[in-house]
Amino acid sequence: MEQWKTSIIIGVTLIILAAIFALLRKEFNIWIILIMILGLLDIIVGYYRKKN
Known part of the structure; x- marks a missing residue:
């Protein structure tokens, strides 16, 4: 697969994984936002990369 x-x-x-984890925990912390x-x-x- 291309880069x-x-x-x-x-x-x-x-x-998607960060959003699911945030919904399960019912909170947004700094780690979820960073992810x-x-x-x-x-x-x-x-x-x-696709453009160049």
């Missing part, structure tokens, strides 16, 4: 596709899939997976930001950055890097 940019892997990056986007990992980013989406991180965001969501990391997933978003991974998606951005994936799109940037």
Whole structure:
């Protein structure tokens, strides 16, 4: 699989898992927010690699 596709899939997976974990715990703490930001950055890097 290409590098940019892997990056986007990992980013989406991180965001989904963080959202599920936040719903189960019924709270947002700093770690969940950091995981969501990391997933978003991974998606951005994936799109940037696809463009170049």
